[in-house]
Amino acid sequence: MSERQLSLNLFIYPNGHHEAAWRHPQSVPEASMDIAHYQQLALRAEREKLDAIFFADSPSLAESDREGVRIRFEPVTWLAAIAAVTQRIGLIATASTTYSEPYNLARSFSALDHLSKGRAGWNIVTTSLAAAAANFGLDQHPSAHDRYAKAEEFVQVVGDLWDSWEDDALVLDKATGVFANGAKVHSINHVGTHYQVKGPFNSPRSPQGRPVQVQAGSSEDGRDFASRHAEAIFTAHQTLQSATEFANDIRGRARAVGRDPRQLKILPGISPYIGSTEAEAQRKFDELNDLVLPHVALGQLRRLLGVDLSGQDLDAPFPRHLVNFEGSESQASRFKLVIDIVDREQPTLRQLINRLAGARGHWVPVGTPVQIADLIEQWFRSGAADGFNVMPPAFPEGFEVFLDEVLPILRKRRLFREDYTGTTLREHYGLSRPVSRFALKSA
DSSP, rough: OOOOOOEEEEOTTOOOTTTGGGGGGGGGGGGGGGHHHHHHHHHHHTTTOEEEEOOOOOOSSOOGGGGGOOOOHHHHHHHHHHHHOOOOOEEEEEESSSOHHHHHHHHHHHHHHHHTTTTTEEEEEEOGGGGGGGGGGSSOOHHHHHHHHHHHHHHHHHHHOOOOOHHHOOEETTTEEEEOOOGGGOOOOOOOOEEEEEEOOOOBBTBBBBBBEEOOOOOOHHHHHEEEEEEEEEEESSSSSHHHHHHHHHHHHHHHHOGGGGOEEEEEEEEEEEEEEEHHHHHHHHHHHHHOHHHHHHHHHHHHHHHOTTSSOOTSSSGGSSSSTSGGGSSSSSHHHHHHHHHHHHBHHHHHHHHHHHHHHHHEEEEEEHHHHEEEHHHHHHHHOSEEEOSSSSSSSHHHIIIIIIIIHHTTTTOOOOSSSSSOOOOOTOOOOOOOHHHHHHH
16 A cells, blocks of 8 residues: 555535536435435445545525525534444534634534544634624624634634643542542633633543644635644645645645644545546536526626626626626635636636536536546645545435446555544544643643
8 A cells, every 4th residue: 555545535515516416317305404314425435434524514595596505504413413323434514713602612523523532523614605794693794804813813712622631631530539630621711802711621632632623715814824723624726737836835834834744634626527438427517517597506606706797698708807806705715716717718607607516616527437536646646635525516426436436446546545544533634643732831
């Protein structure tokens, strides 16, 4: 087995990552509300030795059109039910620093790490959707810069809470009646700009020390944040060049703040359309795109670019001149990704919305199993990626064909494990277990 191995997560999205997946003849939309459906997906992913399953989340309903609604359950609760039927696969949930409190969030993820015996990961987001503000009594959604400033303090507080019990603080000596060593259970006494939290935490340190910290922002603020805090980065890229530049930049920033870049996994999203021939793969892509409702797809484009293109000719070249490059959306990484597609490929408006319908700006390769495996290997060996978030266009077929047809090729090339060698998510990713900050201070 080669020293460096791919990390592969299953990114679970209701019905699949193509926005029209729920309309596909094989789709069972009702399954998106059935925990047994998700448990079966997780069990299949675990049988194939994938690193983790991942749930995205947002504290608001992202789509307003009745034809494009995506159901979102609170992911930590959902993953707790999945933890009960699985043994080894990692469990990563998204939670917002803008619309959560540090102590409550720390408890939720610590509990998930305890009950799963060390498989929890926290995907740290600041929430980009402005609609969330009204659900929390706010008149205005904070700016991206302000959200990241708050996130810095939030993550510091959560980490201090998780570390406030040293690893050997729990004594459990029945003879002497000593339950815990009080000298090793610390109040954190945090007083900052946004939070005042005394501590200590109300449960011992979890099996991984801290749940794995994941981050998904690629803006300048997001990259700086990731370089300081992330242990895995979920990112979106359309080309090998873009992915390579991002990976090199992140590793350089991590090195500059004194971190070992090898302790940071870069995991782009990939939503492959796979067929026994290129023609069959293209047919699968076209079948889903034929189900796209243009006004729903244009709504997504409006959220990404901040411009309403309803009424424009779908089969004319994309009207780049209508985009406001000075608007607040222009600072977002996904805005830049979409404009890069426009500039590189000169698509029609219909071609662009179909491309984005496939996976919201993530990589959408179309090809045979060998071709998809070749692309994965190319990105991996070049250092552009340490692995991938696998984003099936539609369930169940899009997931099953990846496992049945692509994964065996990657194994034959000695790029992916035959079996787990560890039991925790940190061990799957090859990440070290962090020492308590308080233990370091007292050492």
